[in-house]
Amino acid sequence: MDIMALTAVELAKKIRQREISAREAVEAAFRNIEKQEAVLHSYVTLDREGAFRRAEAVQRRIDAGEEVGILAGVPVAVKDNICTKGILTTCSSKILENFVPFFSAEAMQNLEQAGAVLIGKTNMDEFAMGSTTETSYYGVTKNPWNTEYVPGGSSGGSCAAVAAEECAFALGSDTGGSIRQPSSFCGVTGLKPTYGTVSRYGLIAYGSSLDQIGPIAKDVSDCAAILEAVASYDSKDSTSIKRESYDFTSALVEDVKGLRIGIPRDYFTEGLDIEVKAAIEKAIRVLEERGALVEEFDLNFVEYAIPAYYIIASAEASSNLARFDGVKYGYRTEEYEGLHAMYKRTRSEGFGAEVKRRIMLGSFVLSSGYYDAYYLKALKTKALIKKAFDRAFERYDVIAAPVSPATAPKLGESLSDPIQMYLGDIYTISVNLAGLPGISVPCGVDEKGLPIGMQLIGNCFEEKKIIRAAYTWEQSRTYQRCPIAKKEVG
Amino acid sequence: MANVISDEMIEYVGILAKLELSEEEKEQAKKDMGRMLDYIDKLNELDTDGVEPMSHVFPVKNVFREDVVENKDDRESILSNAPKKKDGSFFVPKTVE
Numbered sequence: 001m002d003i004m005a006l007t008a009v010e011l012a013k014k015i016r017q018r019e020i021s022a023r024e025a026v027e028a029a030f031r032n033i034e035k036q037e038a039v040l041h042s043y044v045t046l047d048r049e050g051a052f053r054r055a056e057a058v059q060r061r062i063d064a065g066e067e068v069g070i071l072a073g074v075p076v077a078v079k080d081n082i083c084t085k086g087i088l089t090t091c092s093s094k095i096l097e098n099f100v101p102f103f104s105a106e107a108m109q110n111l112e113q114a115g116a117v118l119i120g121k122t123n124m125d126e127f128a129m130g131s132t133t134e135t136s137y138y139g140v141t142k143n144p145w146n147t148e149y150v151p152g153g154s155s156g157g158s159c160a161a162v163a164a165e166e167c168a169f170a171l172g173s174d175t176g177g178s179i180r181q182p183s184s185f186c187g188v189t190g191l192k193p194t195y196g197t198v199s200r201y202g203l204i205a206y207g208s209s210l211d212q213i214g215p216i217a218k219d220v221s222d223c224a225a226i227l228e229a230v231a232s233y234d235s236k237d238s239t240s241i242k243r244e245s246y247d248f249t250s251a252l253v254e255d256v257k258g259l260r261i262g263i264p265r266d267y268f269t270e271g272l273d274i275e276v277k278a279a280i281e282k283a284i285r286v287l288e289e290r291g292a293l294v295e296e297f298d299l300n301f302v303e304y305a306i307p308a309y310y311i312i313a314s315a316e317a318s319s320n321l322a323r324f325d326g327v328k329y330g331y332r333t334e335e336y337e338g339l340h341a342m343y344k345r346t347r348s349e350g351f352g353a354e355v356k357r358r359i360m361l362g363s364f365v366l367s368s369g370y371y372d373a374y375y376l377k378a379l380k381t382k383a384l385i386k387k388a389f390d391r392a393f394e395r396y397d398v399i400a401a402p403v404s405p406a407t408a409p410k411l412g413e414s415l416s417d418p419i420q421m422y423l424g425d426i427y428t429i430s431v432n433l434a435g436l437p438g439i440s441v442p443c444g445v446d447e448k449g450l451p452i453g454m455q456l457i458g459n460c461f462e463e464k465k466i467i468r469a470a471y472t473w474e475q476s477r478t479y480q481r482c483p484i485a486k487k488e489v490g
Numbered sequence: 491m492a493n494v495i496s497d498e499m500i501e502y503v504g505i506l507a508k509l510e511l512s513e514e515e516k517e518q519a520k521k522d523m524g525r526m527l528d529y530i531d532k533l534n535e536l537d538t539d540g541v542e543p544m545s546h547v548f549p550v551k552n553v554f555r556e557d558v559v560e561n562k563d564d565r566e567s568i569l570s571n572a573p574k575k576k577d578g579s580f581f582v583p584k585t586v587e
């Protein structure tokens with residue numbers, strides 16, 4: 001049996017029924033890792049020994065007939081900005097090259113509670129700043145569908161690892177599209193929950209008002225089950241929301257009869273690749289045939305989301321990243337005279353170009369004399385964007401949209417023009433600004449053989465509606481494995 | 491480019507950001523920031539008079555808790571990541587004469 005071809009939920013079931021052992025699952029993941037990692041580089045850190053130790057511990061509990069979690073024994077990869085106790089957590093930055101957290105993020109603890117077995121930490125854009133995973137200090141990750149292309153970002157390592165079946169599922173984080181866009185580029189399913197649903201405790205902050213942790217997996221059922229496991233109210237995160245319900249799996253129903261789906265006309269205009277547009281329109285037609293009520297509408301303010309985002313995210317980043325000063329953890333420069341020189345040199349040597357660019361921009365927009373013109377203006381724009389979504393959700397249950405204007409770009413083509421790269425986030429960024437849940441589901445491949453994703457956006461706390469729509473869409477097709485994963489396991 | 495960033499401005503932002511940029515990096519930063527501000531200036535097209543700035547999407551309030559120590563003594567663990575330490579403290583260059 002090809003263990004790694006199973007979904008996380010299927011694998012968990014077989015482990016609970018003792019058809020497959022937790023150890024065998026970890027072995028299978030590492031077989032794929034050994035075969036492919038030299039090319040793909042999905043991981044920054046692999047913890048083989050620890051993974052086997054954790055698998056044995058879970059297995060002992062299963063063998064003893066104890067009650068185990070819904071992900072017991074399932075190998076998981078976790079983005080390297082999520083703190084893992086005793087395991088290197090670098091944020092793909094030089095400045096955290098030696099940082100070993102002495103605590104685990106709340107989401108990580110919840111995962112372990114559910115029995116998942118951590119096998120490694122995945123590559124990302126440095127501090128999650130980027131859309132291609134090319135700004136990592138530890139080298140680029142390649143797209144498993146075609147290694148000349150990027151996997152997207154910033155959770156590129158997590159998505160590549162899921163697509164290439166180097167883990168059963170993964171956690172990512174999404175500040176402006178960092179779960180949904182690479183999921184789309186790698187042909188997997190990724191969900192960004194409503195802001196405040198998954199605790200940010202132990203997630204190394206980038207833009208705190210936008211950051212959310214979420215699941216990346218082979219299908220919608222996995223995403224719902226994983227979200228159910230990691231979501232929780234957490235008093236350690238002051239923006240954590242006490243939700244009425246943490247049930248998401250009951251929405252895995254093949255039924256969209258009467259579901260009102262809005263199509264933002266202003267998302268389907270120039271700039272959207274023809275093949276991407278056609279694939280999404282086809283998927284929407286399938287939902288319509290299944291009884292959904294589809295209607296076009298004008299969302300408005302679309303072109304203002306990116307400038308507002310870069311002001312807000314950079315401002316928050318400049319403040320959040322002030323903690324990296326060479327005193328408490330991470331890298332410290334070799335030679336310095338005095339405290340301030342040490343701070344400055346440490347940070348200048350420890351951060352990469354994109355991170356410095358955003359810290360500079362953030363410092364500028366928060367500086368006296370510019371605060372009102374830029375930062376406050378961005379917060380007012382955010383209010384308008386939120387209101388536009390509120391109006392849309394008065395009429396629709398779900399908004400269907402592209403994830404990205406095009407499929408994955410080639411390696412090395414994006415970083416030379418930052419603004420061009422930022423424009424690629426046009427369909428995902430406003431969802432973060434408005435705190436909404438969004439899911440990316442595969443909906444075909446283009447002529448180059450690269451995956452296309454469809455985005456389904458819900459109102460705050462209405463994950464269940466997008467899960468139901470995504471699940472119904474998914475039932476109309478079979479999961480497309482990437483070419484690397486399809487090759488016979490040796 | 492509509493926004494021209496002066497040397498003084500880059501110097502000042504560098505101080506705020508606690509970054510020491512090389513001459514080459516400064517020139518690049520001037521260009522990058524100018525271009526970015528040109529792009530961001532698009533927001534000026536929007537009439538935001540009377541719009542309340544939104545820092546948080548939900549009407550949340552401050553979260554308070556009793557001022558009771560809940561964590562245990564983590565000094566050793568916390569210091570385990572310090573680049574330099576001495577006598578149970580972080581070690582930094584002399585700051586007060």
